[in-house]
Amino acid sequence: MSASDPNGHGPNGHGSPNGHHGFGRVARKEDARFIRGQGNYVDDIKLPGMLYGAILRSPHAHARLLSVDTTAAEAHPQVRAVITGETLAGLDLAWMPTLSNDVQAVLATDKVRYQGQEVAFVVAETHYAARDALELIDVDYEALPPVIDARTALDDGAPLIRDDVEGRTDNRIFDWEAGDAGQTDRVFDEAEVVIAQDMLYPRVHPAPLETCGIVADMDKVTGKLTVHTTTQAPHAHRTVYALVAGLPEHKIRVVSPDIGGGFGNKVGIYPGYVCAIVGSIVTGRPVKWMEDRSENLMTTSFARDYHMRGEIAATRDGRVRGLRVKVLADHGAFNGTAQPTKFPAGFFHVFTGSYDIEAAHCAVTGVYTNKAPGGVAYACSFRITEAAYLVERMIDLLAAELGTDPAELRLRNLLRAEQFPYSSPTGWEYDSGDYPRTLRTAMDIAGYDELRAEQADRRARAADAGEDGPLMGIGISFFTEAVGAGPRKHMDILGLGMADGAELRVHPTGKAVLRISVQTQGQGHETTFAQIVAHELGIPVDDVEVVHGDTDQTPFGLGTYGSRSTPVSGAATAVVARKVRERARIVAGAMLEADPEDLEWTPGRWTVRGDPSSGATMQEIAMAAHGSLELPDGVEGHLDATTVYNPPNLTYPFGAYIAVVDVDPGTGKVTVRRFIAVDDCGVRINPMIVEGQVHGGLADGVGMALMQVMAFDEDGNHLGASFMDYLLPTTMECPSWELGETVTPSPHHPLGAKGVGESATVGSPAAIVNAVVDALQPYGVRHADMPLTPANVWRVIQGRPFRTDLAIP
Secondary structure (H helix, E strand, O other): OOOOOOOOOOHHHOOOOOOOOOOOOOOOOOHHHHOOOOOOOHHHOOOOOOEEEEEEEOOOOOEEEEEEEOHHHHOOOOEEEEEEHHHHHHOOOOEEEOOOOOEEEOOOOOEEOOOOOEEEEEEEOOHHHHHHHHOOOEEEEEEOOOOOOHHHOOOOOOOOOOOOOOOOOOOEEEEEEEEOHHHHHHHHHHOOEEEEEEEEEOOEOOOOOOOOEEEEEEEOOOOEEEEEEOOOOHHHHHHHHHHHHOOOHHHEEEEOOOOOOOOOOOOOOOHHHHHHHHHHHHHOOOEEEEOOHHHHHHHOOOEOOEEEEEEEEEOOOOOEEEEEEEEEEEOOOOOOOOOOOOOOOOOHHHOOOOEOOOEEEEEEEEEOOOOOOOEEOOOOOOOHHHHHHHHHHHHHHHHHHHOOOHHHHHHHHEOOHHHOOEEOOOOOEEOOOOHHHHHHHHHHHHOHHHHHHHHHHHHHHHHHHOOOOOEEEEEEEEEEOOEOOOOOOOOEEOOEEOOEEEEEEEOOOOOEEEEEOOOOOOOOHHHHHHHHHHHHHOOOHHHEEEEOOEOOOOOOOOOOOOOOHHHHHHHHHHHHHHHHHHHHHHHHHHHHOOOHHHEEEEOOEEEEOOEEEEEEEHHHHHHHHOOOOOOOOOOOOOEEEEEEEOOOOOEOOEEEEEEEEEEOOOOOOEEEEEEEEEEEOEOOOOHHHHHHHHHHHHHHHHHHHHOOOOOEEOOOOEOOOOOOOOOOOOOOOOOOOEEEEOOOOOOOOOOOEOOOOOHHHHHHHHHHHHHHHHHOHHHOOOOOOOOOOHHHHHHHHOOOOOOOOEEOO
16 A cells, blocks of 8 residues: 555545545644634633732752741731641641652752742732732741752762652662663674764753643532643543542542643643642632743753763674663652653663664663753653664764765664564564655655765865855654553553543434543644544534543543553544444444344445445434434443543654754854655544644754753753743744655554654654764764754864753853
8 A cells, every 4th residue: 555545545545535524634623712812721710719829939959948937928918828838748738749659849848959949839819919928938048069960969978869768878769771781782792883972862841832830729618629720631630639638539620721732741740739729728719820931941840851871783784783771860859750650761762763673771770860850741752752862873873983874874774664563672562664665755855865965065165165164964863652651551650550531422413522531732632533533433523522621521541641642542532433333333223124234334324235225324323323213122222432442552653854954163053954754653634733743843853952951050050941041943943844754554553543743853853963963074073962052063063062951160
């Protein structure tokens, strides 16, 4: 089957040609309200008698908390409550569980462990009064030496950060490894070529357009807590609130309305959420807390901060044999990463990437530092972004050492279609792929040979003229993701399995309501999931309503992150729709006085085999199912079904990216001239939405590669706490994206889909860095750490690179 017709389902493999009854380019249903400014976000919610919360935060990265005097703040005429760590300790709420089975301070009681940590919470009649009252709180700190550099966190004599944990003597969180160390060592001993490189994937931040917030409303009469909050995982939040507050789940309702971007930043539970809930309990009134931009950047879940040393073993003719990696992972002051319990380093051990490698081993050590907690936000697919970056840099380093074209080296080592399903040296089972085809597609779109010829010509002319004109670089990245967490037998968070529920009901008139457990934050769930139902039942997309983001209205599931929406909840939707379709077959049999086994399905209609004129549409069947039609014994009426989908495996989308950059050697400025992205995410339900996701991820990649870093000085001061300092890419820095696709359906997913939401963020940074290093080849540059700002690139050209994550002499 061709890439444009993978399943024989019509144009692009999508049910009907116009897409209105299934897959295809359907306009997003949710955009009708968004483009009119009628979205409903947390900060839009106003409840009768609502109060406002504000948080007093520590100016120190590490300090003993000697006293907190709230007398003046409590005397403010508009203040209704001031909550401190001491207040919460009296309620046994001073500490809360993290999603990595650690504990985190809600409000500091003993000491503060990062700049911006929560110290006190003020509840007042207005937002401004609450902020003003923060200035009236007098806190006495005893400054302590901070641990800012993860590389010194385990040194003898390093300050102990988590002295709240009895028996702890150092800042080590975990040591974890994957792969066969002995076999990998043997391969390296035998190797003809071994290349090693230290590299940093610096700390960055998702910086969603909407910051985090909550409106908490505790009804003392009913005992029910209603929470409107910016969460990507409403059901997981409800369970954590139940564990923290001691309330039963049925007395807690979590509503996640429209979300202005999440990118993993809104998976976890932040202290401000718990404080607002306590504030509502204490005052008996609803309490709203919305953080500002600096609070979001300084204190909410960050991404990356991986210090990596990679080694690659190969033959002289360019066959990669082994890969060995050591990682130091900076998790901040508390281990608050949101990832499956058995995988403390996330899915980093997919670091062998897309290559046929004989042996591999990785060892990851997690450490505490005096920085905000987090680690797996910013569309990273549970550390796969770091893994893909490492292997793609190592492949380019090997190509440079061997004098081989980077594309040729990749084609020589990529997994071949006939090797799937493929078991990697670190235990992953890749489902399907044709990697060489995807890379060649990208090379064809780019005109790769012509680009290399242009580069050679420009270098020759510059050498002849003795000039340092703009430097042209070409970078390639090929990545494989492991998404759709995940099989319950392998994956859970806080003991909660990662299966997703779905409920579908078709009303008498044939209109359908689908209830799903994942929460959208801009991916177009209300359209994509309606298209799945429409595809399976043969009804118009506009006849399907998708309900999500409300724990009282939706089945249980662990939410949206790690590109799991379509791989898990999308599969659940297909399964539950097929259950409804099978019940419709039985009803149709009764209507047509035929054996259900003698009926055939055509989109939207069950017909008698051999007599297509005798049949019933889904709308007719729905009305009959709710009517007086006599059904077979044991068959219930109505058309509805529920399911819980436990995926048998992850799905493995992949892609080939090519970046073309120009570097000004005089200033170090990098311009991304072209970017070609060819993604294979299996069957595409709505190509327009897929392309939008890819566009956004590519922009993320430009930001991470060229401008984004959360740096700190020696005192632990955060140097990226505003958009004046923490830069985001705009259309000025992004080229016109050139997209392509191949389609290799997942063999185990009901629709053949694989997911795509994080692919571009995974693959693009490495392509850009490889392109910049390629441009700097005339200067003998081997490697440069992100972000490749003009200052950083200029210093690399001068042979004087510096740590990009620290402002320490």
